[in-house]
Amino acid sequence: MGCCFSSDDDKSPQHNEPNERTKLLSNPVSNNSVKPFISDDYGSSTKCTHSHRVDKQSALNRILNQAATNVIDVSGLDSPLEQNEYLNRAFQYNQRIMVSAQTFASLQKKPSLLVDLPAPEKGLAVNPISSSDLKLVSLYIYFFLYRLV
Amino acid sequence: MEKPLDRCLDEVFNTPGVTGVLCADAQGLCLSSKGTAHPRAAGVITSLMKQAAQLEPTADNLPVLRLESESCNILIQGKSEITLAVYKTPE
Numbered sequence: 001m002g003c004c005f006s007s008d009d010d011k012s013p014q015h016n017e018p019n020e021r022t023k024l025l026s027n028p029v030s031n032n033s034v035k036p037f038i039s040d041d042y043g044s045s046t047k048c049t050h051s052h053r054v055d056k057q058s059a060l061n062r063i064l065n066q067a068a069t070n071v072i073d074v075s076g077l078d079s080p081l082e083q084n085e086y087l088n089r090a091f092q093y094n095q096r097i098m099v100s101a102q103t104f105a106s107l108q109k110k111p112s113l114l115v116d117l118p119a120p121e122k123g124l125a126v127n128p129i130s131s132s133d134l135k136l137v138s139l140y141i142y143f144f145l146y147r148l149v
Numbered sequence: 150m151e152k153p154l155d156r157c158l159d160e161v162f163n164t165p166g167v168t169g170v171l172c173a174d175a176q177g178l179c180l181s182s183k184g185t186a187h188p189r190a191a192g193v194i195t196s197l198m199k200q201a202a203q204l205e206p207t208a209d210n211l212p213v214l215r216l217e218s219e220s221c222n223i224l225i226q227g228k229s230e231i232t233l234a235v236y237k238t239p240e
Contacts, residue, residue, distance in 0.1 A: 129215045129224070133237065137213055137226035140161050141233045144172055147153040 151181065158183045161235060168221060169236030185221070185236050194234045198227040 081089070117123065154172065161170045162183050169184030171191060179191035201212050214225040217239070224235045 126217075129213060130240070133215070133222075133224055134213060136161075136164065137224045137233060137235055140157065140235070141226045141228045141231060143157050143160065144154070144231050144233055145228055147157050 154181050161233075166237045166240075167235055168238055169234075171234040171236075173232045173234070175230045175232075180231075186234060190234070191232075194223075194225055195227075195232045198225055198232045202227070 158170050158172065158181055161167060167184070169182070169186030171182040171186035171188070171194065172180040173191035173195045174180055175195070177192035177195035179188040182188045182191070197214060197216075198211065201214055205212065211227045214223075216223040216225070219239070222237050222239055224237060226233050
């Protein structure tokens with residue numbers, strides 16, 4: 001009979017050229033697997049090359065520079081106020097507040113209760129009519145009505 | 150005719166501390182007075198009572214007024230057609 005199929009690879013140099021049997025895709029299951037990139041492996045620090053170290057240092061410097069430009073140092077702003085300057089400014093601000101408050105004072109509603117009395121709370125705080133006086137007038141008004149009717 | 154009214158005034162006037170009593174009608178006319186209460190005060194007392202009654206028109210009873218001064222306190226109470234004023238010494 002004849003041979004329909006043979007699994008032997010033809011290793012002749014003529015067959016190194018691509019032909020109809022050349023594999024287009026690499027073998028996924030292969031002994032020669034690509035080693036993964038090892039970056040921060042503690043056990044493999046010795047494998048970091050000098051270039052890799054330089055890249056890390058430059059990245060760190062870039063981050064530090066970016067942070068330095070973005071940071072707002074409040075304590076390092078304008079020089080602190082002196083005592084007399086502080087007091088002067090406080091006095092000026094108070095004067096401005098008083099001037100502007102006068103415009104609002106006219107809009108405030110005046111109290112409607114006992115405006116002519118200097119201390120209305122004293123008059124309102126006196127003891128009310130005693131129960132004996134209350135009974136006196138209430139009782140005698142009925143006497144008068146009863147007697148007059 | 151005024152005897153019943155006078156007896157009422159006497160009862161009120163004999164109460165300790167009372168120095169005067171006045172009784173007025175709805176028009177402010179003095180029906181009777183006794184002690185320090187002057188009859189001419191009847192109109193003022195009745196008018197005050199009417200003004201005070203307007204503070205609370207829906208109330209069943211008229212309010213009791215107390216006029217305070219250094220020499221005396223005046224208690225005013227009204228009922229239907231009668232207004233009674235009692236003059237008392239300050240406590």
